[in-house]
Amino acid sequence: MIREIGAIDVFYMALAMRWTLVLTLLALAGGSVIGLAVATAGASSRGWLRFGARLYVGAVQGIPLLALLFVFFFGLSVVGFSLPPLVAATVAYSVYAGAFLGEIWRGALIAVPRTQWEAGASIGLSFAEQLRHVIIPQAVRLATPPSVGFLVQLIKNTSLAAVIGFVELTREGQLTSAATFQPFWVYTIVAALYFSLCFPLTRLSRRLERTLRVAR
Amino acid sequence: MAYRFQFRDVFAESQALLDGLWVTLQLSAVTIGLGFLVGLAAAACIVYGGRGLKAAALTYVEVIRNTPLIVQLFLIFFGLPSLGLRLDVMTASLLALTINLGAYTAEIIRAGLQNIPRSQIEAGLSIGLSRVQVFRHVEMLPALKAVYPSLASQFVLMTLATSVVSQVSAEDLFHAASIIQSRTFRDFEVYTVVAVLYLALSLVMRGGFAAVYRLAFRRR
Numbered sequence: 001m002i003r004e005i006g007a008i009d010v011f012y013m014a015l016a017m018r019w020t021l022v023l024t025l026l027a028l029a030g031g032s033v034i035g036l037a038v039a040t041a042g043a044s045s046r047g048w049l050r051f052g053a054r055l056y057v058g059a060v061q062g063i064p065l066l067a068l069l070f071v072f073f074f075g076l077s078v079v080g081f082s083l084p085p086l087v088a089a090t091v092a093y094s095v096y097a098g099a100f101l102g103e104i105w106r107g108a109l110i111a112v113p114r115t116q117w118e119a120g121a122s123i124g125l126s127f128a129e130q131l132r133h134v135i136i137p138q139a140v141r142l143a144t145p146p147s148v149g150f151l152v153q154l155i156k157n158t159s160l161a162a163v164i165g166f167v168e169l170t171r172e173g174q175l176t177s178a179a180t181f182q183p184f185w186v187y188t189i190v191a192a193l194y195f196s197l198c199f200p201l202t203r204l205s206r207r208l209e210r211t212l213r214v215a216r
Numbered sequence: 217m218a219y220r221f222q223f224r225d226v227f228a229e230s231q232a233l234l235d236g237l238w239v240t241l242q243l244s245a246v247t248i249g250l251g252f253l254v255g256l257a258a259a260a261c262i263v264y265g266g267r268g269l270k271a272a273a274l275t276y277v278e279v280i281r282n283t284p285l286i287v288q289l290f291l292i293f294f295g296l297p298s299l300g301l302r303l304d305v306m307t308a309s310l311l312a313l314t315i316n317l318g319a320y321t322a323e324i325i326r327a328g329l330q331n332i333p334r335s336q337i338e339a340g341l342s343i344g345l346s347r348v349q350v351f352r353h354v355e356m357l358p359a360l361k362a363v364y365p366s367l368a369s370q371f372v373l374m375t376l377a378t379s380v381v382s383q384v385s386a387e388d389l390f391h392a393a394s395i396i397q398s399r400t401f402r403d404f405e406v407y408t409v410v411a412v413l414y415l416a417l418s419l420v421m422r423g424g425f426a427a428v429y430r431l432a433f434r435r436r
Contacts, residue, residue: 062372062418064379066390067411074403152282159284163383170287177294184295191283191291198282 005180010189016172017193023158023168026090028151031097038102043109053102060099066160068092073164085166093158100150108143109135141212148205152198159194169193225400226409229392236392237413243306243388244375247313251374252367254314255321262322263329273322280319286380288312293384309381317374324366328359361433368425372418379414389413 042053060068072092076083112135120130162171173190177183261273280288293308303311332355340350360367382390393410397403 058419059415062376062415063411064376064390064414066379066382067393067407067414070393070407071404071411074407078404156282156284159286160380162286170284170290173287173290177290182298183290184298187287187291187295191279191287194283194287195279199278202278202282 003180005176005182005185009176009180009186013169013172013176013186013189013193016167016169017197019166019168020155020158020197023086023089023093023161023166024151024155026086027093027097027154027158030090030094031101031154034094034098035101035105038098039105039109042102042106053106057099057103060096061103065092065096065157066163068096069160069164085161085164088164089158089161089166093154093161096157097150097154100153101147104146104150105139105143108139111142112138144212145205145209148201148208152201152205155197155201156194221405222402223405223409225402226396226405229396229399232392232396233389233409233413236387236389237417239387240375240378240389240417243309243313243378243381243386246310247317247374247378248371250310250314251317251321254318255325258318258322259325259329262326277319277322280316281323285312285316285377286383288316289380289384305381305384305386309378309384309386313374313378313381316377317370320370320374321367324363324370325359328363329355331362332359364425364429364433368422368429371425372421375421376414376418 038053038056041049042057044050069089069092072095073085073088076088076091081087116134116138117130120134125133158168159170161168162174165171167175169190173186177186180186258273258276261269262277265273289309289312292312293303293305296303296308336354336358337350340354341347345353378388379390381388382394385391389410393406397406400406
């Protein structure tokens with residue numbers, strides 16, 4: 001039955017945003033673990049580790065996210081797991097986020113000058129202490145603005161999980177659009193809701209870039 | 217029972233894959249060409265425009281960069297007809313992709329233009345170059361050279377992102393995959409093959425862009 005679009009529809013779409021956020025946070029958690037491994041491998045002094053990291057980043061950044069989603073969605077069921085879309089999406093988005101975060105963090109790690117390591121060593125810090133007190137504080141400062149910038153990409157790209165049937169904001173929009181037959185207003189509202197999530201983060205990323213650069 | 221992979225059914229449909237790949241190539245090429253021009257114009261408005269133009273271009277860039285491509289596509293393809301503007305699938309896809317890429321390109325080129333030191337421009341003017349010559353040789357070309365790697369990688373990412381047009385049933389490579397899937401039921405194999413095709417395409421593009429960089433900017 002076709003009905004008018006009303007406040008209740010807007011309410012349900014706003015509510016569906018929580019699944020967008022859940023998927024973003026899960027992907028951020030999984031992506032951070034993978035990203036940390038990729039970044040340390042990519043910044044390591046061992047050639048084969050660097051090669052492995054480059055291979056991973058190159059492959060993931062060369063495949064459409066949509067294809068990654070489908071490969072994991074169908075692939076995991078082939079291996080014998082029958083999984084809800086949220087799990088398949090979490091795996092696919094973690095793999096995706098891991099490549100991009102890994103590349104950002106690798107850049108931050110190698111941007112800290114070698115002399116900082118040596119300075120740490122010369123005052124008698126162990127490797128772990130050098131990393132903890134000298135290198136990581138500087139690398140985090142470099143890595144934070146682009147990481148927040150990537151978070152915006154991640155939030156926007158969770159919209160693709162709609163195609164494997166995960167009901168987040170975009171999928172809720174499709175359902176509402178089918179029920180109300182008002183695609184123009186529905187997708188305008190959906191876009192506005194994404195904007196309300198992403199724009200503050202974009203601003204934050206830009207502000208961090210200014211303040212953290214001054215602080216260096 | 218262990219799953220047996222069967223790629224043969226997928227390769228039997230290679231004609232459909234090639235047709236889809238051809239559409240993806242065309243879509244990407246036109247999007248990159250038009251998107252670059254839109255981005256160049258928007259960046260020029262932000263850097264050189266008056267207050268109104270600047271505000272309009274900034275709004276365009278921020279709205280597009282902070283909303284998902286697939287929602288923009290749905291808004292154009294499903295939403296615009298209710299305002300009386302009905303576009304066919306390919307036109308709607310091209311429009312959405314171009315508008316999207318234009319915003320990202322504008323942001324990249326703007327950064328390049330605003331990083332040209334003021335003193336360079338003054339130096340150019342002081343040795344008697346005209347304003348147009350300064351714009352061309354001191355601002356635009358060095359800025360484009362500086363941002364070329366970011367632009368190239370944005371273009372590659374955009375080519376991969378063209379796969380979303382399959383969701384409004386434009387007949388690109390990704391759409392070919394879903395057709396083959398429905399014929400053969402070899403979903404995992406189909407999407408793996410398509411992922412590899414996209415990967416190959418992105419590698420070729422990266423190589424191509426690097427070669428163009430060496431040719432175009434070698435002596436500057």
